[in-house]
């Protein structure tokens with residue numbers, strides 16, 4: 001393979017994607033580099049009948065084609081199909097950070113086209129890209145291979161981080177467009193997005209409805225269409241509505257508690273904190289102060305609270 | 319039985335020092351054709367995840383530590399001094415919520431071959447004038463392997479020597495054939511975890527149906543054993559009231575109240591790590607979708623307290639409509655909940671009208687099976 005051959009671009013089968021997983025196919029930076037310096041690292045090709053399959057260098061060859069270059073130098077290999085693919089994977093992984101869409105596409109090919117065992121992929125490939133060798137991660141990446149090109153483009157162009165994109169695997173595919181809209185328009189953090197996926201799943205399971213039905217309900221749909229709220233306000237509202245629906249009793253108790261709490265008219269620097277889930281026997285007091293005078297004032301406030309009958313009502317929540 | 323029984327081992331691993339123990343030999347002779355491997359020490363066996371495959375591997379050990387322990391209890395819940403004997407660890411069944419998925423390093427079934435040590439310790443747990451409750455179902459289903467291991471055949475004859483020990487075998491199976499070979503005794507309680515059939519169908523794979531469990535309980539009770547029922551874990555499925563009341567109705571239609579030693583109630587409780595396991599392994603299970611969870615002081619998710627109280631009261635009232643005498647208690651619950659359910663502090667409740675009317679060391683069970 002270490003002899004360079006002159007190959008005409010017309011001899012290369014650009015439609016054959018056996019070893020190709022690059023996404024996106026275009027790369028402006030690479031294009032500029034090639035225009036300025038030419039092909040520094042030649043592509044690798046494999047003979048296929050009268051033409052050649054691309055093993056590595058797909059993006060570079062596309063750029064060459066676009067630039068009207070007629071002939072390039074390339075290495076020719078005759079290793080078997082799986083080895084050629086593995087070579088392409090390892091070569092690319094060594095030179096750049098693969099994105100999640102490329103990784104999911106590689107896993108899909110390994111599994112379905114090269115018939116590599118799941119256990120081998122988990123043990124030998126996931127660590128290549130910095131993932132732990134977990135079954136769960138494997139499953140998530142396999143599912144992401146089903147993203148349409150349009151969905152990938154949307155996520156890629158919006159620069160949605162991999163850790164958020166991977167959570168899409170927890171949504172059913174027929175709702176991916178909505179989930180992607182949430183990711184792009186409402187910009188939730190990964191943890192909040194994951195929590196949202198759990199809440200949604202639990203609601204549809206318990207209420208025996210589909211995600212689509214849930215999202216077409218006016219009070220949910222309207223959040224997406226709201227022209228006034230900011231993206232984070234929209235997400236918080238969506239979260240709130242879904243949490244209320246998921247946990248109606250907790251919501252009622254918390255609302256009652258907060259109403260009572262407000263009646264205490266506490267200075268914001270003093271906080272009475274109930275135990276999580278109202279389970280436990282003690283409240284906590286949190287107090288922020290700057291100087292002796294403030295401390296004195298808050299101490300008096302606390303004494304007054306202790307006499308306030310509303311406090312008894314709050315204590316009764318435990 | 320062995321041919322129809324679905325949980326025969328396909329590999330036996332034996333710790334060398336357990337090889338000559340009588341119980342080990344009994345197991346080995348029951349499976350002459352199963353491949354065997356003898357290892358110096360059990361920890362030489364590579365630890366691996368909980369899996370169906372591993373459930374067919376039996377590891378017979380020479381257990382060095384205490385075979386009878388006080389149930390560790392949980393932070394913030396009513397402490398109990400129930401004793402547990404972990405002779406078998408691991409279970410062939412596949413309950414979605416089973417904490418063993420998170421607790422055990424290996425999915426294999428671990429069996430203590432040196433049963434003599436257990437019998438020795440059994441004589442030491444008796445306390446003057448007190449009855450002691452001892453359970454075997456903390457890290458296993460007590461009867462799931464009884465058709466092939468015959469553990470009850472080993473234990474029951476020894477119990478005559480320790481009259482102050484009340485031994486509970488807790489199960490979701492209907493494997494009572496071995497028990498029926500022995501004389502029934504009130505000293506032996508066979509406890510069935512029960513749930514509506516719809517939950518059994520979805521989340522208690524491999525276990526006996528509700529009707530089979532109750533029929534097995536009826537046989538055991540008729541044979542002279544005490545029986546117990548554990549509403550555990552209670553799951554807040556849609557229309558849970560009628561489902562759970564139906565279970566109570568079925569129990570009391572089949573078993574006279576005076577034969578029931580006790581009934582416990584405990585809601586679903588899940589650690590965060592178990593929650594992740596359930597989400598990953600059982601994506602179609604609705605277990606986590608029912609009820610409303612909050613984090614308890616012991617680090618487990620439980621239903622919001624008012625919901626728990628409502629669940630317990632509903633089941634308690636259904637039980638009380640049949641019997642005011644059957645001892646009922648809450649499992650792994652806070653004293654706030656006890657107070658709201660029973661109008662009594664746990665100490666008063668557990669002082670115990672339970673079992674007990676006798677001087678039992680304690681009431682309350684920490685078993686999970």
Ligand code: SF4
Nearest residue numbers: 409411413416458687
């Ligand atoms: S919960 Fe009990 S019966 Fe179910 S799998 Fe676990 S140990 Fe076995």
